[in-house]
Amino acid sequence: MSELSLLSEETISNKIYFIRNQKVMLDRDLALLYGIETRVLKQAVKRNISRFPEDFMFEFNKSEFENWRSQFVISNSDKMGLRHLPMAFIEHGVLMLSSVLNSDKAIQTNIQIMRIFTKVRQMLLDITEMKIDILQIQKKTRKSRQKYRTGFLLSR
DSSP states (O other), X not given: XXXXXXXXXXXXXXXXXXXXXXXXXXXXXXXHHHTSOHHHHHHHHXXXXXGOOTTTEEEOOHHHHHHHHHTXXXXXXXXXXXXXXXXXXXXXXXXXXXXXHOOHHHHHHHHHHHHHHHHHHHHHHHHHHHHHHHHHXXXXXXXXXXXXXXXXXHTO
């Protein structure tokens, strides 16, 4: 369990990306968290591909891959091990990985990841609620201004 305590919320949340308007984690990051090689993770997924429909996992297309890759400074000698298009796992896909990898570390890591996804979802809900509150305040302010202007014009 001491290894797992090294996986801070920040470590995990920094590996959650927004791609195709969804929160996803990439195969290479998940493999790192699980303590396995990316190719082992990909092989496990390919052997159990029926557990990963497109709403659980998808592969980058070439333009997504180039766009994502261009966001990093990469030397020619070290292409970040990216010879193949990355797999992106949506929350349910990450959850499914623990059953495919079937190790205690995968299960414990997934529990931590699910907690982070839940916190991110709650933060997004909080932000949405704040936006709604702001819109309501703006609407009330506009109405007050209109009443003030109307009252001011009538008093002339």
